[in-house]
Amino acid sequence: MQVKVWDPFVRLFHWGLAASFVIAWITADEWDSLHHWAGYAAASLIALRLVWGLIGTHYSRFSQFIKGPSATVHYLSDIAKGRESRYVGHNPAGAAMIVMLLLAMSGCAFTGWLYTTDAFWGSDWVEETHELLANGLLALVLLHVGGVLLASVRHHENLIRSMITGRKRRPYPNDIS
Template identity: 60%
Template sequence: MEQTVKVWDPVVRLFHWSLVVSFAVAWLTADEWDNLHEWAGYAAAALIGFRLVWGLVGPRYARFSQFIRSPRDVAAYVGATLKGKEPRYLGHNPAGSLMILGLILAMAGTAATGWMLTLDSFWGAEWVEETHEAMATLMLFMVATHVAGVIFASRRHKENLVRAMIGGRKRAPGPTDVS
């Protein structure tokens, strides 16, 4: 049997799947069930706030300091990927870390503009509504890109990253892997 190591702690996994559900509920109820849509948005905002804290105090692979990379590192990783020579990362790879930051920012922007729409001062403000809808559409595109990246990396490195985000364990690092 293949050796595995614990990478994703239960809090990160619960956050991830809870955010998936809250975004899906908010997206699906956008024009139909205002109360459920709003509560899903509040849940997403709370989850993002919690993740920001957990990114500072959580265990190793949850911390931003472990996976945030410079633009140069991201570009080098993407270049290596295009050549089929990217290393396997035990935690988030540089492209994945960029996606995580983008998703956090886009979700925060979507939640903030949604909340603004509930305030008297922005009620009916077309620019806020259009920004909210644009951010939600951007989120949908980013989620699709994220899923495609997960599938790509899973195939490329012969490991099921979805299973890793459910169970928390990944294949033990080899000599060329980045841990």
């Protein structure tokens, strides 16, 4: 039996943001117009997600899944020991990754926009910050994919499929809803 976890907005946001990042990365030095539009799309998606994180469905709300630093460190320690709990929604490590990805992508979109303004056109520090954030995003995306694959193996469920269908395996007694 499966339960609904990820609503359509969360799934469209996730894959839309992923597509925006890939398009922006591929077009960084070649197609300025498409690169800019991918950045605008990412910024718009993030703004919508911030609203949805406050008013959306149960598992989409930030209050449901964002934990403090000590809970996150404790969960990462449990991962290292191979005894982490299964969460129906986002686990604390996934929640921390979401926050880092949203912040880095927002910073990247903001610095990209700044670079298009008259005041900051040609500004070395804006360009370097934008590139640093873009490279950091790539590292975060790779960590995110690795974490998803690790959790999928450890908890015997296909998390990629769940972000497509919106459904996950029902919670067992030891799982955290």
